[in-house]
Every structure is written in C-alpha cells, then in structure tokens.
Amino acid sequence: MREFVLIALFCCSVCCSNETDNAGNPNNAIQDSNSSLAPDFTLLSTDFKQVSLSHYRGQIVLLDFWATWCKSCQEEIPIFIDLYDQYQDQGFEMVGISIDSERLKVVNPFIKKLGVNYTILLGEPDLMDKYNIVAIPTAVLIDQSGKIRKMFIGAQLEKPIYENELKKLL
Template identity: 40%
Template sequence: MKKRRLVIRTIILLLLAAAVAYTLYANFTKDNKQKVAVNSIAPDFALVDMQGKKHRLSDFRGQGVFLNFWGTWCPPCKKEMPYINNQYNQYKDNGVQVVSVDIQESELAVNQFAERLKLDFPIMIDKDKEVMNTYGIDLLPATFLIDKNGKVVKYYTGELTEERIREFMEKIKP
C-alpha cells in the first residue's frame, strides 16, 4: 500500500518533470537557428557556378570541402577572400575543395567582385536563399568545414585569418 503510493507519486512527478524539462529545453533551443550541427552529414545542395557548371555538394565526397557563404557587400567577406584563394591554390591538389556561395546578389556584382579579387575557386549564387535557409545561416561570412565523408567538422562565423584558413584546410585534408 505504502509502496504503491510511492510508485504512483514518483511516476506522476516524473511525468510532470519531463514535461517541464522538455518545454524549457525547447524554449532554449528555439532561437538557435543553426540547423546543421557539427558531426552531422552536411545537407546536400545543387547550385550553378558563374561558368554555368552545376555543382552538387555530394559530388565532392572523398575530398574535404571548405564551404563559405558570403556577400560582396560584406567587408569581412571581402577581406578573407584573397586568403581563401591563396590557400585554395595550395590545397586544391591535396583534396580540399572550396565551394563559395554568394547570397542572393546579381551576377554582375558577383562577377565583378570575383574578377577584381582574381578568385579561382567555383562561385555560385544562392538566388532564393534556399541553401542559406537549409544551413540556417544568419550572419555572414559563415564557413562550414566538411570532411571527405560529407560530415560537418566545424562551423565558423566571422572573418578568417589566413593562418586559420590553413588550419581549417589541414583539418579536412583527406
């Protein structure tokens, strides 16, 4: 009798505690728009680059992918671009690919930007912000490091130094 009472009370309290814990947890995570977690498989996408070539993220399996989101109007993006380009040229033969996604700008702006900074890696425009929304990106520049198995190794928002970019590329080198 006494034991039964304890069991019933424990069950009821646990149920209530679980409901409260879930609500609090959901409330904390709801503002966190980051939809792609580290160690998860990077969501696949397909975009056409400035030369008209279609790239699928999953085509790069077996290589490390340095996925960079940016805009021509964003000063830190502009600053890190030449460094990314340098390191791209160093690592492209070592199995690291740079995939550079501009968010919703005109081809003219992107082409002129790429020309001025002499960028060698493939650049694509996310016209409808679909890839951006899939990756839950809020601030630019945003960089995802994806290893040869398509897994996200690291996520970084903000300007990168050349040193750091090299570090990152080293990390995803197959």
C-alpha cells in the first residue's frame, strides 16, 4: 500500500499540476506500442461487478488510468464521454481505471457529478506495473485482438488526438 501511495504522489507531481494548458507540457507523449498483448486483469467495477479485459476481446478498448484528485485527468474525462457516445456502436469500449486509494468513497460521487457514461473500474497497484504506467493520466489503446497499439502519457486535451488513432482501428 505504501508503494501505491508513493506512485500516486509521483504521478500527481508529474501530470496533475494546476496548469490548464498542457499542450506544451514535455511530460505528455503519444507512444507507438510494440503491439504486445495487453495484460489481462479482473477488477471490481463501481457497480460491484467483476470485469476482465478479456471480456472486451473483439472490440477496441481505451483504458484510462486516472484519479479524482488529478486535475489533468478531470479535464480529459469529458473527451472520453464524447468518444464513447460517438463510437460505442462501432465496437469501441471506454474503460476508466481509478487509482484512488479511497476507492468507492470518492470515485462514485465524482463520476456521478461528471456524468461518466462508461465503465469505471477500481484499480490495483500491480496493474500499473503490468502496464508500465509511470504517470497519470495515461490512456492505453488496445485493438480488437487485444494488442496495445498506443499509449497516451499525460493529458491529451483535444478529442481529435484520440479520435484519429481510434479511427485507424475501426
């Protein structure tokens, strides 16, 4: 648990400053992946269901690692809501993974307030290691065969950044 708190504090200091314009932030990056298979996991959702990544095989998935206390994460969520609204009928799934240590106590009121319309899971510290997450927000784009195609490190505050990569897989 101590490791998880330290990782969360580091992530906060790297990506969750009080800046609202992250366009020039050198911590933001879009990385091509070596197309390795995304590590499977099973996590508890905010509606108390066990959800596995393998459940989404055959669909394009965007995993968003985030926290309620991360300002940049908060700024990205409306983009993800829009993407999910627009592409869910075309084989796209949006899945948020909260790394909040207080879990449901803070996550449920937060997602209700923002009107989050996609699945939110409660992350475990080892999952960040499996995905090599070094900062939040980080989003991982996974293709229909379960391979990681892109990693978006830091806030990407323009919908077309995600949309262009998503359309390549549709």
